[in-house]
Each structure stands twice: as C-alpha cells, then as structure tokens.
Amino acid sequence: MPKLSDLKKGEQAKIVDVSSQEIPIKLLEMGCLPGNKVRLIQQAPFKGPIYIEINGSYVAIRKETARLIEIELN
Amino acid sequence: MSKQIKVALIGNPNTGKTSIFNSLTGLNQKIANYPGVTVEKKEGVCKLSRGVKAHIFDLPGTYSLNASSMDENLVVELLLNKNHKDFPDLAIIVSDVENLKRNLILFTQVKDLEIPTVLAINMSDRMKYKGIELDIEKLEKKLDTKIILTTNRTKDWVGEVKNLIENYKDLSSKIFLDTSIIEPEYFNKLKNIFPNQQLYKLWVVICQDVNFSNVSRQEIENSDFEIKSTSELKRLQQKETIKRYQLINNILKEGQTIDSSKAQGFRAKIDKVLTHKFFGYVIFLMILMAIFQTIYEWASIPMDFIDSSFASLADWVKINLPSGAMTNLLADGIITGIGGIVIFIPQIAFLFMFISILEESGYMSRVVFLTDKTMQKFGLSGKSVVPLISGVACAIPAIMATRNIESWKERLITILVTPFMTCAARLPVYLIIIALVIPDEKIFGLNYQAIALMSLYLIGFITALLSSLILTKILKIKRRSIFVMEMPNYKFPRIKDVFYTVFEKSKSFVVEAGKIILAISVILWVLATNGIGDKFENPRNYISENIEEISIEEIQTLEASIKLENSFIGFIGKSIEPVFKPLGYDWKIGIGIITSFAAREVFVGTLAVIYNIDNYDDSEGKKEEIKNIMARETDANGNKIFTLASGISLLLFYAFAMQCMSTLAIVRKETNSWKWPILQFIIMTALAYFISLISFQILS
Numbered sequence: 177m178p179k180l181s182d183l184k185k186g187e188q189a190k191i192v193d194v195s196s197q198e199i200p201i202k203l204l205e206m207g208c209l210p211g212n213k214v215r216l217i218q219q220a221p222f223k224g225p226i227y228i229e230i231n232g233s234y235v236a237i238r239k240e241t242a243r244l245i246e247i248e249l250n
Numbered sequence: 251m252s253k254q255i256k257v258a259l260i261g262n263p264n265t266g267k268t269s270i271f272n273s274l275t276g277l278n279q280k281i282a283n284y285p286g287v288t289v290e291k292k293e294g295v296c297k298l299s300r301g302v303k304a305h306i307f308d309l310p311g312t313y314s315l316n317a318s319s320m321d322e323n324l325v326v327e328l329l330l331n332k333n334h335k336d337f338p339d340l341a342i343i344v345s346d347v348e349n350l351k352r353n354l355i356l357f358t359q360v361k362d363l364e365i366p367t368v369l370a371i372n373m374s375d376r377m378k379y380k381g382i383e384l385d386i387e388k389l390e391k392k393l394d395t396k397i398i399l400t401t402n403r404t405k406d407w408v409g410e411v412k413n414l415i416e417n418y419k420d421l422s423s424k425i426f427l428d429t430s431i432i433e434p435e436y437f438n439k440l441k442n443i444f445p446n447q448q449l450y451k452l453w454v455v456i457c458q459d460v461n462f463s464n465v466s467r468q469e470i471e472n473s474d475f476e477i478k479s480t481s482e483l484k485r486l487q488q489k490e491t492i493k494r495y496q497l498i499n500n501i502l503k504e505g506q507t508i509d510s511s512k513a514q515g516f517r518a519k520i521d522k523v524l525t526h527k528f529f530g531y532v533i534f535l536m537i538l539m540a541i542f543q544t545i546y547e548w549a550s551i552p553m554d555f556i557d558s559s560f561a562s563l564a565d566w567v568k569i570n571l572p573s574g575a576m577t578n579l580l581a582d583g584i585i586t587g588i589g590g591i592v593i594f595i596p597q598i599a600f601l602f603m604f605i606s607i608l609e610e611s612g613y614m615s616r617v618v619f620l621t622d623k624t625m626q627k628f629g630l631s632g633k634s635v636v637p638l639i640s641g642v643a644c645a646i647p648a649i650m651a652t653r654n655i656e657s658w659k660e661r662l663i664t665i666l667v668t669p670f671m672t673c674a675a676r677l678p679v680y681l682i683i684i685a686l687v688i689p690d691e692k693i694f695g696l697n698y699q700a701i702a703l704m705s706l707y708l709i710g711f712i713t714a715l716l717s718s719l720i721l722t723k724i725l726k727i728k729r730r731s732i733f734v735m736e737m738p739n740y741k742f743p744r745i746k747d748v749f750y751t752v753f754e755k756s757k758s759f760v761v762e763a764g765k766i767i768l769a770i771s772v773i774l775w776v777l778a779t780n781g782i783g784d785k786f787e788n789p790r791n792y793i794s795e796n797i798e799e800i801s802i803e804e805i806q807t808l809e810a811s812i813k814l815e816n817s818f819i820g821f822i823g824k825s826i827e828p829v830f831k832p833l834g835y836d837w838k839i840g841i842g843i844i845t846s847f848a849a850r851e852v853f854v855g856t857l858a859v860i861y862n863i864d865n866y867d868d869s870e871g872k873k874e875e876i877k878n879i880m881a882r883e884t885d886a887n888g889n890k891i892f893t894l895a896s897g898i899s900l901l902l903f904y905a906f907a908m909q910c911m912s913t914l915a916i917v918r919k920e921t922n923s924w925k926w927p928i929l930q931f932i933i934m935t936a937l938a939y940f941i942s943l944i945s946f947q948i949l950s
Contacts, residue, residue, distance in 0.1 A: 194488075195485075197480075197481050197484060200656070200732055200734050201314075201316050201484065201487055201488070201491070202313055202314075202316075202734050203734050204487075204488055205313050205314045205352070205355055205491055206313070206352060206734070206736070207351070207352055207495070209488075209491065209492055209495060217518075217521065218521060218525045218619075220525070220527070220619055220620055220622065220623060221620075221623070222623045223623065224619075224620070224622050224623030224624075225619055225622050225623070225632070227521075227619055227737055231351065232348070232351055232352065233349060233352050233736065234517075234736065234737040234738070234739075235734060235735065235736055235737060236618070236619045236622075236733070236735045236736075236737055237733060237734055237735075238622070238731055238733045240731045241731070241732070241733070241734070
C-alpha cells in the first residue's frame with residue numbers, strides 16, 4: 177500500500193487509513209481522515225517536511241508522520 | 251447598572267481573532283500571564299449601551315478542545331470550569347471564511363459544552379474573490395447560532411456584535427452533537443455512572459490525559475468506571491472527529507458553495523517562490539539581512555535623540571536641584587540608568603515590528619517549513635527558528651514562543667540555547683565597551699567597531715547551535731518526531747495589530763527593566779555612600795600625597811575614592827575582586843557584573859553610580875559622559891583598566907553568561923522544574939568565566 181510519503185510534487189491521492197497511534201490528533205482535525213483527498217504542494221529539500229493540502233487545509237508534516245498514512249493513488 | 255458580561259473569543263490560530271479583539275476593545279486592553287503558567291492572558295473592555303460593559307478575553311488560538319499544548323489546555327480548563335471567575339457568559343467563535351469546514355469543528359465542540367455561542371466568519375471580504383457563497387440564514391438555522399460576517403476592512407459589524415453580546419440571553423445554548431452516538435455502548439455506561447454530569451464535558455475531561463495532563467480526573471478515577479487504554483480513547487477521538495466532519499459537511503453542502511477555479515492562484519504563485527528549494531533560502535537570508543540593516547539605520551535617529559535628551563535631563567537635574575548626594579543619585583544613577591534602557595526602545599520596537607509582520611503575513615511558517623530539516627540536524631525543530639530570531643530582541647518572549655514545538659526534547663533544547671542569542675539588553679554593554687577598547691578605524695572599508703559587534707552576534711548564534719548539538723547527544727530524552735504546522739494564507743498584516751504588538755512588548759520591556767534598575771540603583775547608592783571605620787569617616791587622613799602640594803579638587807577626588815573603597819560596596823567589591831582579577835577586571839567592574847545578574851542592562855547604570863560617586867567633576871554642573879570616566883580609570887599602579895584584553899574578556903563574558911533573572915524565571919515556568927534554569931545558569935556562567943579567562947590571559 178503506498179504511503180503519503182511516496183507522493184510526488186503536484187500529485188493527488190485519496191487517504192485510506194490513518195489508524196496508527198503515532199498520528200497526532202491535531203492532524204486528524206485538520207482533515208486528515210480516510211476518504212479525503214490529499215495533494216502534495218511542496219517538498220522541502222534534503223528530505224525535509226512535506227507541504228500538503230487536505231480537505232481545504234494547508235499543512236506541513238515531517239516524512240516520519242507521512243509514512244504512517246496510507247493512500248490510494250488516483 | 252454594573253453588570254459585566256464576560257465574552258470569550260475562541261478560534262483557530264491564523265483566523266484574525268486578535269484583529270477582532272482589537273476592533274472591539276481598542277487600546278482598552280491589558281496583557282497579563284495566567285497564574286502559574288506563562289500563557290499570555292489578553293483581556294479588554296468593550297463598552298455597550300446603557301453603561302453595560304463587556305469583558306472580552308482573547309483566548310489562545312486552538313484547533314480543538316482536544317488540547318495538545320499548554321496554550322490549548324488553558325482554553326479547555328476555562329471552558330470546563332463553571333466556577334472560574336472568567337467563565338464566559340457567551341463565546342464568540344472566530345473562523346476563517348476560507349476554511350469554514352475545519353473551523354466549525356471547534357465551534358461544534360464549544361457548543362456541546364452548552365455555552366451560548368456566536369459564530370464570527372472573518373475575512374468575509376475575501377469571499378467573492380475566492381468564489382465562496384454563503385447562505386447565512388440557512389447556516390444559522392442548521393448550526394443553531396447567530397452568524398456575523400466580519401472583516402478587517404470595515405467596522406460595520408462591530409455594532410452588530412455588541413448587540414449580540416448585550417442580548418446574549420437570547421442565544422441558543424443547545425448542544426450540536428449528541429456525544430453518545432460516537433459509541434453508544436461506552437457513552438451510555440458513562441451516563442449511568444455520572445447521571446448528573448454533562449456527557450460531552452465528561453468526555454473532554456477523560457481525553458485530556460491522552461494528549462496533555464492537568465485537568466483533574468480524580469472523580470472519574472475514583473469511580474468504578476473502567477478507563478480505556480490510550481489507544482482506545484484515541485480511536486474514539488478519531489471517531490468523534492469523523493462524526494463532526496460528517497455533520498458539518500452535510501450542513502455546508504446546503505449552506506456554502508465554492509467555485510474552486512477561483513481559489514488557488516495567488517497563494518500557489520507566492521509559495522512557488524518562497525518555498526523554492528534554492529530561492530526560498532536566498533530570500534530568507536536577504537530578508538534577515540535587510541531587517542538587521544534597517545534596524546540599525548532607522549533606529550539610530552531616535553536613539554541619538556533619546557541619548558541627548560536624557561543627558562540634558564540629567565544636566566538639568568544637577569543644575570536645578572540642590573547639589574548633594576540625592577541629586578547625584580537621581581541624575582547619575584536613576585536617570586542615566588533608565589536612559590540606558592529607553593535608548594533601546596527604537597531597536598526593540600523595530601525588531602518586534604518586523605517579527606510581527608513576518609508572522610502575520612504567513613511568511614514565518616514558510617521559513618519553518620524550509621529550515622526544519624537543517625534544524626533537526628542540530629537537535630532543534632523548524633519551529634525553533636522563531637524563538638531564535640526573537641531571541642535577538644529578548645529571550646523572554648522568545649522562550650514563550652517555543653510552546654508550539656510538539657516534541658518536548660526539541661522544545662527543551664530550544665529553551666536552553668535561546669539565551670545565547672544576542673538580546674537587546676546586551677547591546678548597551680557591548681556598545682560602550684566596544685567604543686572604549688576597539689579603535690574607530692577602517693579596514694577594507696569596514697569599521698573595526700562594526701566588525702566587533704557583528705562578531706558578537708555571530709558568536710551568540712553559533713554557540714546556540716553548537717550547544718544544541720551537544721545537548722541533543724547528552725540529553726536522555728526520547729525524541730518523538732511530531733511536527734504538524736498549518737501553512738496559513740498570505741495576507742497583508744494589519745497596521746493596527748502590528749502597532750499594538752509593538753506597543754505592548756516595548757512597554758513591558760521598559761517597565762520591567764525600569765523597576766530593576768531603579769531598585770538596584772538605590773541599593774547600590776546606599777551601599778556606596780555608607781560605610782564604617784575611620785578610613786570612611788576621615789578619608790583626608792589617609793591621602794598618601796602631600797596635601798599642601800595638590801589642589802583642592804584633587805584632594806576631593808582622592809578623598810571620595812578612599813571613601814568609596816571603604817564603603818560597604820567597596821568592601822563587597824574588594825572581597826570578590828580575586829574572583830574577577832584573572833579576567834582582567836577591577837572590583838568596580840566586578841560589582842557591575844554581580845548586579846548584571848539581575849539583568850544585563852543594569853551594567854552601565856551600575857558603573858555610572860559607582861564612578862560618579864568618586865567623581866567630583868560637577869564644577870559647572872556638567873555631567874561627564876560615563877564613557878570618558880571609564881576610559882580614565884586606572885588601577886593602583888596607574889595602568890588603564892579598560893584595555894583591549896580586559897575589554898574583549900568583558901565582551902565575551904556578557905556574550906556567554908546567563909545574566910537575567912527574568913529569563914531564568916520563565917525557564918522555570920516553561921519547564922516546570924528548577925533543574926533546567928539552575929543547570930542553564932551554572933553552565934552558561936562557567937562557560938563565560940572560562941572563555942573570558944582564556945581570552946584575557948592570551949591577549950594581555
């Protein structure tokens with residue numbers, strides 16, 4: 177199953193699973209929930225954080241967190 | 251009628267909540283800290299009709315009632331405690347028109363606490379150009395609330411808000427979501443055990459521990475109710491969030507239409523440049539350089555003015571008040587000391603202005619995004635960039651700004667290293683010593699004095715980074731790599747909001763520093779003008795020169811200096827002199843350093859008090875510049891005290907030493923332990939002593 181960390185710049189996907197305990201509740205409240213669309217806007221250099229749009233929210237998260245979110249590429 | 255209505259302003263960060271607060275209260279506001287914690291408490295008064303007043307509380311920005319930081323926790327604690335003196339009669343939820351969906355999560359949560367609630371949809375002037383249309387009537391009905399469209403452009407809405415506040419009793423306080431539908435089995439059980447409690451409130455209390463402690467759960471723990479595991483609770487929280495989103499989505503489907511083709515343009519274009527993997531960094535560095543350049547250029551004009559005003563004020567006092575010890579205390583100690591602080595207002599104000607513009611415009615988040623990876627290599631977070639930059643103004647607000655760093659290890663390290671950044675209080679010390687010992691000459695078109703000052707800033711920054719690197723290796727704390735940051739929309743900062751920030755911060759800086767300077771000046775002066783023993787009582791008998799051969803003025807000077815050496819302060823100074831001697835300082839500088847442990851900016855005022863007491867140069871009532879007196883100072887053998895070696899040693903001491911009680915107090919509060927401020931104090935001061943010792947021994 178591809179992860180959010182695999183998404184490339186400009187690509188869009190659908191969130192499938194966020195059940196990992198490590199995912200902060202704040203991210204879920206930002207709209208990071210199964211079924212919602214996610215788009216990668218920018219990737220910081222040297223494998224830094226990713227800048228994504230989910231459900232109308234614009235959020236930056238680290239790759240470690242992105243690896244916990246399962247997605248389905250369109 | 252003396253009825254006061256209490257209003258809580260609640261909202262997500264970046265929704266313009268503070269603008270609404272400023273529009274309602276104007277300058278009728280005060281900022282204090284919540285007792286026990288250093289979360290800023292902003293309170294303002296808004297006058298309604300017929301003498302009724304509304305007390306408006308601007309609560310810290312929060313995304314939901316599932317608190318994950320100290321700031322957010324405070325909002326929850328207030329809203330859960332009906333007996334709290336600030337418990338609101340009504341809540342105004344401020345939301346951003348562009349992200350209504352997410353903002354409504356918080357709205358529905360507050361509503362579920364049965365607090366009468368008004369929804370303010372802010373930045374409504376952007377609706378048209380973002381392609382958003384709202385059916386207010388329908389939304390009001392579905393959300394069971396009153397809605398006001400607010401904007402920074404006009405103030406038409408203020409009257410409407412006041413009206414709603416005044417008639418808050420007409421507002422609905424019905425809940426939005428029946429908590430038990432999240433998981434009927436669990437919640438019905440809960441309801442049976444606590445039949446008198448409101449279900450959602452119970453649920454919020456139970457959940458607090460998942461993310462953050464503090465709210466008392468004793469009652470629940472004492473009951474026979476089984477508490478679910480953290481992961482179970484988290485699953486329920488997730489379920490709750492999904493449920494709320496579902497309901498909100500259904501409502502917005504009817505009440506909101508978005509033409510998304512209009513939405514993206516501006517933001518995407520700017521982001522392309524500002525978060526670019528190469529140009530993003532170049533722009534950031536250029537902005538930083540421009541800020542420092544302008545601060546020094548612009549600030550020098552008001553600074554010169556303040557400097558000369560205080561000098562003439564001190565002269566005026568000396569001429570017009572009866573000459574004597576009291577007048578000297580006022581002119582040389584207090585006025586000079588306060589002047590030494592006031593002179594830095596322009597720089598501090600400009601710095602706070604730029605920082606607040608960078609934050610308000612949304613740019614700071616981009617910097618955090620770009621620097622996170624690099625900062626992680628030093629054990630910090632991208633979010634440490636904001637405290638480190640603010641640390642150049644003052645470590646106190648900077649340490650408070652670490653609160654949104656999720657990882658405790660990264661946050662602790664940021665708190666510990668921020669005081670190395672060259673704060674504004676170090677500047678008076680730096681400038682006077684640089685002027686004394688560094689030649690005012692140029693090399694390759696660069697002024698030596700300017701190079702010296704810049705090097706001190708660099709030393710501070712590099713030391714901060716190196717210490718983080720060491721701390722991250724030695725601190726045995728598990729690092730949880732959590733980092734969630736909203737990337738807000740770009741917007742033009744509102745001049746009024748920037749002004750309020752600058753005004754409040756500058757004011758508290760001067761008042762706090764002023765108090766310390768006043769107290770220390772008086773204490774020093776008493777210690778310096780009192781003493782025991784014959785040498786203090788009859789100094790004339792102890793003058794080694796032949797009295798017949800020297801002028802009366804010289805006799806007076808010698809007398810005064812013997813008196814000072816034998817005063818209480820002289821006694822203290824002499825007994826600590828051996829500690830400072832190896833660094834190249836005499837006992838007077840030693841006293842200056844000791845008093846600087848209260849706050850660094852006290853140094854110049856201290857020396858002014860000490861030096862002026864044995865300095866009878868007021869024949870024409872003219873106050874002599876402290877710098878000239880310092881330049882003249884010699885030791886017993888006639889050698890100058892302020893040389894290149896002792897000067898650089900002193901500069902380095904101030905660069906590294908932890909001389910600021912207020913910072914230590916903040917660190918104590920923010921880390922909730924004495925361990926960290928004490929360690930910080932000992933290690934920084936030992937480092938300062940060691941480095942100054944080496945530099946003096948090499949240079950002399």
